[in-house]
Amino acid sequence: MDAKDFKSSDEIAWCPGCGNFGILNAVKKTLVKLGKPPKDILLVSGIGQAAKLPHYVKCNCFNGLHGRALPVAAAAKIANHTLTVLVTTGDGDCYGEGGNHLIHNIRRNTDITVIVHDNQIYGLTKGQASPTTDPGYVTKVQMEGVVLDPLHPLEMAIALGAGFVARGYSLDIEHLSWLISEGIKHKGFSLIDVLQPCVSFNKKNTYEWYTQRVYKVNDDSSYNPEDKMAAYEKAHEWGDKIPIGIIYRTEKETYEEKRGLSQRAPLVEEQIEDVDITSILSEFT
Amino acid sequence: MDAKDFKSSDEIAWCPGCGNFGILNAVKKTLVKLGKPPKDILLVSGIGQAAKLPHYVKCNCFNGLHGRALPVAAAAKIANHTLTVLVTTGDGDCYGEGGNHLIHNIRRNTDITVIVHDNQIYGLTKGQASPTTDPGYVTKVQMEGVVLDPLHPLEMAIALGAGFVARGYSLDIEHLSWLISEGIKHKGFSLIDVLQPCVSFNKKNTYEWYTQRVYKVNDDSSYNPEDKMAAYEKAHEWGDKIPIGIIYRTEKETYEEKRGLSQRAPLVEEQIEDVDITSILSEFT
Amino acid sequence: MTNELTIKITGEAGQGMQTVGAALCQMFKNTGFHIFANQDYMSRIRGGNNFFQLRISDKPLHTLRQKSDITVALDKASVALHKSSMADGGVLVLDRKKFTITEEDRTFFDIPFYDIATRIGGSEIFINSVACGVIAGMIGVELRSVEHVMEATFAGKSEEIIRKNKEAARAGYDFVRNNFKQDTFRIKAGAIKDTGTLVVNGNDAIALGAIRAGCKFYSAYPMSPSTTIMNVIAQYAQKFHIIVEQAEDEIAAINMIIGASFTGVRSMTATSGGGFALMAEGLSLAAMTETPIVVVVAQRPAPATGFPTRTAQADLEFVLHAGHGEFARAVYAPGTIEEAFYVTIKAFNIAEKYQIPVLIMTDQHIADSYRNIETFDLNKGKVQRHIISKEDSKNTKNYKRYQFTESGISSRAIPSWIEDVIYADSDEHTEEGHITEDADVGSKMVEKRFYKKFSGLSQEIEKPTAYNVERADIVLIGFGSTYGIMKEVSDAVTDKKIGFIHLSQVWPFPASEMIALLKDAKKVLTVENNAAGQLARLLRRETGLQVGGAVLKYDGRPFNLDYLIDRIKKEG
């Protein structure tokens, strides 16, 4: 596979300079490396700027409802576990409207990789606070500044038992692409929260702001992403320093394994033309 | 106030021996001690066996939809902060259908107390797995046993920044009542997960099972519920030993405080008969 | 109206009325009776008052009677509650000693259930088996039939348990033979040979239909009265390689079946009104992305939580219009157990053919009611696939998921089978599935999803069932679970000719058929378990025909034969 195999002809509708471009490049880079043909990859998204990404990569795409990417993705994986399933979603899409699906799909642990374009704002709807907007940030709706505590997605994911919890930065494409590869390699649900500057509506968390703060946690060889307590502390870190990298990782059995799906042909291959129910009908006599 | 002030004449529809009775008694006990008249207390619930509780106490009651107690409760508190607002809900109600409201209302941090009757099963719908059902437990729907990891509500609540996170046991009414009092006293969102045997559908996590395992964490004076990392470890403990008590506690500003509601009369007292909008109309000329 | 009986077993939730009921259904069917049985239960697990009502006859049955001939009270409270609904000459079977009831009543037939059960089995849990024996004895079923059903009911349990239950039943049977001298209830089955082979309820039939239709992915969130569909499918899931996944909520459930269906797998969910409300957005998604799904809406009284375990037909208009935007859908409303099975298979075929959401409307009454039926004809219930086969996939290039066609249907490829990629999109999109803002493409897509598919669907509507309609004095019209009651009313009323029309498909609406059927009708009444007369409104909207009235019932209880005859008489 090379870059042109994943080239989409769709015009990109993002603002010039948007952090989403970095994520798009990282995704493409990863897919090229992965070596699977586009037809065996499925990108699922909800609605928002982030969620437009699948249109800009040539892969199978299911661009669903705002907040509802995860149930679609998990079920697609269950129905055909030979597909590599990625979700590209926004902080509003995944943590706001879609919060319930996030917490339960972490528990469900299908082998999907979720990339959250976390611009700490609602981009497509023009700048309202998202669950990760920093406290005090003023918007047209939060006129007195945001009063809700921000959601800590990584910390929450660890608490819920996610097996792969990471944070990337859209400007560091190399690193982000590595994270996505690792996420895909990880057997089970992987959450990758990506710091993504929104040049139009987030005037606080800019490229500069992030660049000054991020550091690569896995550069420190003493950091053990399999140590849950250490991971909790890292996941909570937010302020002058913001860690990026694999924050937490642990092996667990996937849904597909537990239900014996991995071991057999995908459901779609089942013959359904003449399902013989006579044996069970006799139980209703 | 004494017990008869809170006596409801409604017939109780729970199974004999159900763990809900203990919770009901603990709630009543707490309210008597609280000393507020029933008219200044509001119990909000969703749907399920747990959610029937408000009918069995004489207080204001809003018995809403399955999964949707929290938004009703939070908004009622915002609209009239002089009310003491309690939520009684089930593990399905609060952690399943209502999961998104739980995570965001922890962030919202209105001063409400949430009591989750956690019987690790869907009682009212006759015994399907709930988010907290132990792995492997067989039901009519989970015929091969539960494969999803259980939700760790306390750990998740800590990760989300909840200020008061506790676990009670419905058989220890005294202790539970103490927890509820502390929850009410706590300024902000309090989550109390209560181990509640369901004698009809949960044949694993019985009175015996719980009684053998629970121990009071606050009896150990070395345990500091303000130490978040210690709290994470405690919250995760589940198996031969199950901690009950205040797992985590920290002071934080409430929603009502941040938005200046606490300092003024409740919204319902505002005169609305002739709101003068002429001054703002002039901005539309 | 001879040669039939209504038997009621009543007690607290948790006393096992359902087990007795199921055993009796089996026993009577085996001994040559036609049966119709339904349950009335409260939204609680123990206590309160539930009952199982069973009607038996030598003729096929389709509905309930208002009063029961034999009422077996398993607890004291039931005695007072059910005395008033006894038929003339009816008997109330009770355990006077246990219930400490001293007053006399000519309808009482006293049986020491508790004493017998504890004497024989050592526990009151054998009361149910005693009751089976009692009923068999009163009606004159042979003892071996009771014993046989005990064996079937407790198959898989220990020998001792089976033996004790048989003995308990025999003790009840003997007690009746010795103490109950009336012959009143000794009815004979008419045509023993022809009572079919199955005893199923509506939910069973739908679950079986789904399995037969090749459903491979079922996701739902429990909600009465739909839950047992999930139970039945789950029971056979391993055998048929079906994944049953309990979702975190109904929104997840519908989005999951859409995700699974996108990969080519037949998928289904079921819920009731409140859960369906949460699925409305997903329904619209299925339509927009042209992903086939089947959704069962098992109605119960609402608004909101309403009466969770009772029956209603009040969501017709909601189901017809649920979801934002305009798109084609098919809505079935099976009237019988058999229809529930066949229509479910058709629902999957139609969903796949038109790539649309298809709805099956039922209600608690049909979901939980049992009837004896002939076994299903598997030649009638056949899968028709409408996808690009794996074979043909190899040659599919330059695939356009939403290609414009005459029929509005674009050929549907399966991800990873074809060499190309597939874009499905919830935004308005081009033929390729990419987001568009183009006005012309937008309106052509509306025409594709709405006009064209609708026009195809209109060619394959399930025709309404018409019975006794010609020259009838009154024509009844209903949809869904009221088939049975209309049928029996039509047969039972003799002083007037009463015909009926039943719609097992309500959308697309069979407008021309209805106009033709009703053109000479003298008086037309709809029969509906709702307050608005929703079917009457739909009929008027679609045909201009205004009915002479609507017989409405909205108290959470189904119609019964006597009640409806009465109501119709009042309508004149």
Place this chain on the structure above:
Amino acid sequence: MTNELTIKITGEAGQGMQTVGAALCQMFKNTGFHIFANQDYMSRIRGGNNFFQLRISDKPLHTLRQKSDITVALDKASVALHKSSMADGGVLVLDRKKFTITEEDRTFFDIPFYDIATRIGGSEIFINSVACGVIAGMIGVELRSVEHVMEATFAGKSEEIIRKNKEAARAGYDFVRNNFKQDTFRIKAGAIKDTGTLVVNGNDAIALGAIRAGCKFYSAYPMSPSTTIMNVIAQYAQKFHIIVEQAEDEIAAINMIIGASFTGVRSMTATSGGGFALMAEGLSLAAMTETPIVVVVAQRPAPATGFPTRTAQADLEFVLHAGHGEFARAVYAPGTIEEAFYVTIKAFNIAEKYQIPVLIMTDQHIADSYRNIETFDLNKGKVQRHIISKEDSKNTKNYKRYQFTESGISSRAIPSWIEDVIYADSDEHTEEGHITEDADVGSKMVEKRFYKKFSGLSQEIEKPTAYNVERADIVLIGFGSTYGIMKEVSDAVTDKKIGFIHLSQVWPFPASEMIALLKDAKKVLTVENNAAGQLARLLRRETGLQVGGAVLKYDGRPFNLDYLIDRIKKEG
């Protein structure tokens, strides 16, 4: 059709068309013109193509024209995109140098926007102000009016910014005066005195209405085209002690307003079709618990995500029937900015009086369209409260939240004001608000919530507006945002008499009024932004009347005067 002009400013998203547009609206209104303006924008933040279209005249305006007289292209792509929609004799204003456009076209009027802006202000952001000056110059508005509007637009900014913008506008103005010799566009305002005082769009009007109505709690989740209602209320929230709370999702939003309303506070939410789909269950809860709420449904094309920033009227039937179970609701569909304001206040009053959910249906077209209007009459828009006052609360004992009454309305107490407690319940309940399983209580409650409240509501329907209907050759019927287009068509067509009827309340449906109005109608057409002709279907269902046709448009764009006249001609 003289004395009017259509001006279009077009460019990429993010180029500030809306700011220019708003400034122009203000300027023209101040100089004595009537205006009608609307926006056409894509679902993206930068790039693509958006436009702001402004119509000015000496007579009141209610709709758009198809073609524009003056088109100002702010980017190169706009030139090709909008050339075809220019009126005869129209001019396309562009910056040829900047756009590197070499070909000649008689419609082109070249202005070096970029050079002027950078020369004067040092940045191309001043292009918008240059454009304002250009338009003022072409039409012959006095320079001081442009300067005035620059001051107003940039009020609060630094003196330098204001000065530079004024200079930029003046430079544009002067350029036109020196280089554009045509007089074509020099129209004079007819009645300068009488163009009202406000310029508001539909969402502004609803927000202002809500504030006036005493709304104290607003919770919503952002969704186009409803979002700016939240913005406007948030802007004034501190001043009026309103809590605006962005919810985590639409389900939370509706449940929050129910919770707040339960405590006695007037509460509202707004959303579009997809968000409304998620609210259907909550709507049913409000009805069951008898908690007043107001829900605005700002429609956009669907299914699913559809065209997020465009217009449609395709959710009428969905809104009428959304929510499981049967209950009374009121559904308004304001046709004008003024109606949007008054109807919002009425919605709160009616919701509180009947303790029901009340819906206000709008669409992107009315939400985002501006008109000049007289200031609102605050005597017409008055709050009527229907709760037990604090005074009376003291004497309220043995309170029954759901007491049966003749009207179906039980008196509504406020928690903690009365000495007693209040039970609200989503299950079927007794008068006291406790869960019941009783059939009779259940049906009485259905009658209370459905029949009785409906019958009260039917007494206070907003009457349809009828115009030119008597002896009309064609009568148009519409609801919601089509008021304006029908009005202008009726006035504009002279070879036939075209009347119209506009419904600003669609439920309860004004059946008898419609029958009376239409009894002699020769030809009746509905005018609807949907594909099904939903209003026509509703009319038939409620009155039996079948229209002669429906003029439907479902491409996401609003009707315009020329287009509709054309369509009607084709209908004959």
